[in-house]
Amino acid sequence: MCAAMNKGHLSEYFVGVGVKILSAVDAEPKSSNQHEIGTTVDMRAFLGTQKTRFGVRYIWLSDEQETISDDGWATHYDSREGKPRAAEYRFYYPPNAITKIMSVGDTLFLAKRPDESILFIVVPSESTIQNQLLWLFGIDEQPQIKFKVQNFEEEQDDAKLDFVSRFILDEIGIEYEDPNANTLDSIIDRFGLIFPKTAEFSDLARLTLPEVDARADADAALLAWLNHEEAMFRRLEKRVVAERITAGFVQDGDIDVDGFISFSLGVQNRRKSRMGHSFENHLKAVFTAHEIRYDSQVVTEKGKKPDFVFPGSSQYFDDRFQAELLTMLAAKSTCKDRWPQILPEAERIERKHLITLEPGISRSQTDTMRASNVQLIIPQGLHSSYANDQRSWLWNVENFLTVVSERQSLI
CATH class of the missing domain: 3.40.91.80 (Restriction Endonuclease)
Structure with a gap:
């Protein structure tokens, strides 16, 4: 079963997700040094009922540490298949860098993507990143020992992603594709392959959203301007980065690994620093609209x-x-x-x-x-x-x- 693509919405990136607190049975290896987690009836809607081996990206996220990830596999299967008892499905996975870190009480997000791969995301309980992932997936309840499930194939009007959602997607290694790319291209064409000053970009974001009025609703205006500017920036960035990658990283006939790493770090640092400046620029516009001295x-x-x-x-x-x-x-x-x-x-x-x-x-x-x-x-x-x-x-x-x-x- 495949969900229809809803561009710019969460269902474009996920089929379903289950979230739970890891118990001792979940987190501690069995005598065979293997792990299993029992899944629920609701999760079979997106994990299926046939024995399936999935490609899995295992991810550890916390508020203080850098992201750790490991690629591997896992099998979803009925442990009672062929037996005269009710089905009991389990998610079986081998040890890896993430399972060595996770512990009882951590929170697990088990998410299936449209390409049939699985994200196995572990975060500390009651952490900021846990709250952010719950918010991203539209799960209102705090995690419990039993899986809480969100099935996006059944959602008729799932969440439309804004720039804050995109930052969370970045954390778990998913690149957002803007559904309004053609419209954005017509706005940023004037810059060619050169990044403008942030203040200039912020001004353009506000000018191209004339219907947004900070005097009527400062909170909504601030988010609308930031969302629009972020979309413009990512679209221009994609052009610039694609051009640089096409040119290649070669120096004196050899592959320029240092040059590639330096360019990659520059892209990441530009994203981070630009957002801070953009935030301040739009706050200034809000203060000016309300005739606030500062x-x-x-x-x-x-x-x-x-x-x-x-x-x-x-x-x-x-x-x-x-x-x-x-x-x-x-x-x-x-x-x-x-x-x-x-x-x-x-x-x-x-x-x-x-x-x-x-x-x-x-x-x-x-x-x-x-x-x-x-x-x-x-x-x-x-x-x-x-x-x-x-x-x-x-x-x-x-x-x-x-x-x-x-x-x-x-x-």
Whole structure:
């Protein structure tokens, strides 16, 4: 059974997924040094009922460590085949680099792709990456010992992928193909094979979305602009990278391995640094639309540079200006474990504000932020990736604008 392609949607990349907490039976090898995990009736809708050997990519992800992956195989089969008892299906897999790392209590995502391959993704329980994968796959419940299943072949209107979803796909090694490539090509044709300055790209993203109004809905506008710019960038990047690969990596008649590695690292670093700058550019546009006064990259005590100071640097360095009317905002497209870096920024301002695009930050991290007097701001469209008790504390962009506007009105 093959699902119809729904371009730009999750069903284009996955047929179905099951998620569970690994038990001792799942995670610890049997006497034969082999592993098995029992699957459920719902999973047979995408894993099938015939004995099948799958190609598998085993992946370990955590919030702090680099991704580890290993290619291998696994067999899904009925352990009671030919016996007068109800079927009992198991997912049988050999030991590998990932199974040596995983342990009881970790979370397993077992996902089947349209090409009949399997992703075997293991993450620490209650981690940020676990929350992000649950959000990506549209699974609302926390994992339990029994598989919770999402079957995309049965979904009539599955999730359309935005740029945040694409970052999560990047984490598990899946390259997103934009369904609006032709439209994007007509926009970026002017650049040829040269990357423009990020500010120029950000301006173009906003200009080519004239229907988006930050004054009407700042949260939606910010995400729309970022999504559009990311799509434009990835399309231009694909052109540039394809041209460079076609030219080849040869130096003095030999394969230039160092040149290839350097180029690859440059592509990755450009993606990361560009998103941070893009985020700041569109935040500035939101502030301007709401007539908010600010200065960016102000050098404060000990050479620290908060991303934004409100209403500005002159007020910050004026000892006569009330500290209660000052606001600082740090902008990080992803937080990871870097958010404590903002604590020594702008010492006159006791409460720090941090805006990020990272979905599903773990409860332990957000609890530590609260204890550190950091207010986390998440665009409204990403709030669903957080637990209910976290949402009650989160701010959205409109909340932040309201506070800064009120303080500005008192000056």
